[in-house]
Amino acid sequence: MATDSNISVLIIDDEVDMCDMLSHVLGREGFTIYTAHDGNTGLEVFNKESPSVVILDLRMPGMNGMDVLKQIKHTSSETPVIIITAYGEIQSAVEAIKHGAYNYFNKPFDNEEVVVTVEKAIEERAMRQEIRMLKTQLSFVMPLYEQMGNSAEIVKVNESVKCVAPTNFTVVIYGETGSGKELIAQSIHNRSPRCDKPFVVVDCGSIPETLIESELFGFEKGAFTGADQKKAGQFEIASGGTLFLDEIGNLPKSMQGKLLRVLQERRIRRLGSNKEIDVDVRVVVAGNERLEYLIESGHFRMDLYQRLNEFCIEIPPLRRRKDDIVFLCKRFLDITNKELNKNVRGITKETLEMLLTYNWPGNVRELKNVIRRAVLLASEVIEPKHLLIKIQEQKQQASPATGQIASTANRDADHTVSLDLDINNGKDFSLRNAVARCVEHAEKKLITEALKRTGGNKSQAARILKIDYKTMHYKVKNYGIKIQTTTEITEKSPTEDS
Known part of the structure; x- marks a missing residue:
């Protein structure tokens, strides 16, 4: 395998001789090599250098290899981690694989075995990245109206997405529950130059006020009771990509000023640390209530609103675009037929009239669930009795x-x-x-x-x-x-x- 110097390997092992030997074996194959002799240092090098592959010894003083593995997979699930294990410790290696390790080899090992294992890990990672890129390209081919409807309102939303996606504008998305706000945010990310980097979702309404800061910005070991090891926040995890803050209106007032500072300075500071970390993240936010109203009632900061509101997209509720109901019913019918291996041919006129007169408070998500259940219950066509809702x-x-x-x-x-x-x-x-x-x-x-x-x-x-x-x-x-x-x-x- 012809190697690229951009491909790097991080070796984490407390035995200096082992690190030196692996560095020599892999270095002559053209890989860039980084080494660390304990878990904490290994994680620091990993976060700084983003290696292509990690070789990790399970038995180390201080932070053991299993904890290091979990941290690495939490930060970057795609990075292959190869475990070094001593004879008689196969069960530990198997346990590591359950937690996301790519493979393992035993001490003493054959040099060729090490090289082949690393090369295969790199090839499989490249293949996964290519598949992700192909999926992204397919998302370009499938415009939003294929997923949300074909009405004039959705076509307008799609045009807004195409307009703002290539930029670094912060975007505010408004829409009722189930209207597809995350789908819009994902589409913005997929159409942007950041599409090959992470798309990270944070639901601001589901995280307790006492935990939201550590969730967004991370924390150091000992920052608070229970912080047994340091953890990267969602801003760091989304580095290079897009951070989607859903239900931004539920963000506690105490956090709004801190978020504003991060958006202005592009730096975060983990809880328990004085060190600032640069972050390159595009932020997209969403809510079901306009931020202007929250400002009027004193629940949202005007300065944060002004910083976020560079571009606005509003998703009309399903009840205001009846044309999309017919389109979406057919689409969900086709998808569910394939999923359940059924052949439900269609929907009766009476049933369709009921679907068109319903108010759909849960919007597209509710419609999808109704059709899925109906396909499950129906034999040939969907009738009113299959809807399971007294519309x-x-x-x-x-x-x-x-x-x-x-x-x-x-x-x-x-x-x-x-x-x-x-x-x-x-x-x-x-x-x-x-x-x-x-x-x-x-x-x-x-x-x-x-x-x-x-x-x-x-x-x-x-x-x-x-x-x-x-x-x-x-x-x-x-x-x-x-x-x-x-x-x-x-x-x-x-x-x-x-």
């Missing part, structure tokens, strides 16, 4: 409830405006502040009323209000809405103890 009943039930709740909120909002004007009496009055207080008051009333009508069930209340569960959970906590029993739901000041 007409749901629509009739949801609208009055939502309308009654909205009416309650409207009455309270009107009262709030009058109250604000009366209290301020023209002194230090700000329309922005008055509107923000009005919005906050109306939101609290809407959510409280929805929770009362659902007996305190946050999932059902979220469905009525057409928001996702994470947003509901966040707002209940933020507004201090106390849920004690199914019949006792009260508001309290956010400053009170929860």
Whole structure:
């Protein structure tokens, strides 16, 4: 195998003689060689040099080889790790392979065996990278409308993606739950010059406030209780590629300033460290609520919004593009037929009418799940009985409830405006502040009323209000809405103890 000097091998072994011998054997084959004599140093070299292959001894003082392997695979799952093991330790090598190691060889080993194993690892890595590139090229061939619909609205979204993808613009994507925000972000990445680098997804709404900083920026060993070893954050993992921050509106206010600083300086600092690390990452964010509204209610920083809002894409909900429902039904039908090895021919007219009149609060994701279940249950064609959702009943039930709740909120909002004007009496009055207080008051009333009508069930209340569960959970906590029993739901000041 003709080697390229750009192909590098990192040897991690506490035995200096072993490192020297492997360096000699592989160096004469044309590989660039790096060595380290303990696990921590090995990880530092790995993070700095990004070697093509790692040769790792399992038995080392300090951080053992198994822990080093796990860290390497967490940081770069594609990097092949070859294990060195002594005679009689085959079980440890097998365990290492279960954790992602490529292969192993025993001490003492044959020099030719080492070279062949390393060359095969490099060839297989190159093959995986080529397959990934081919998939990326296929994603160029398949425009978004093939995956989300063929309506004028989706064609417009596709044009926006094609326009912004080749740039380094930060992009804000708005869309309801299930509308395809991550798909849009992935498409932006796939069409960009960064397409061969990582695409990393972080759901800002699912990570506790106490952990979000360490998740994004990483931490050093001993930075906090339980930090037994250092860990790279998502910014480092996404280096060179794209970091997708979903539900950015749920990012705690305490983290927003830190994120702004990283976006401006392009450097991060792990928890427990004074060292700054340069990061080259494109950031794409998404949310189901416009950030302008969160700014008005005091939940989002204006300066961070201005830094993020270089380009905006809004995905229309499925209920506003009925033409896509027919297209997507056929597409999901074909895909599920192949998956289940079935031959469901189509959808009856009555069934299609039901699908077209439904409001689709879960958007494309909900439609996909409905069709998949229907194909599973149907024999020849999909009929209303196969939908497993009482579409007409749901629509009739949801609208009055939502309308009654909205009416309650409207009455309270009107009262709030009058109250604000009366209290301020023209002194230090700000329309922005008055509107923000009005919005906050109306939101609290809407959510409280929805929770009362659902007996305190946050999932059902979220469905009525057409928001996702994470947003509901966040707002209940933020507004201090106390849920004690199914019949006792009260508001309290956010400053009170929860």
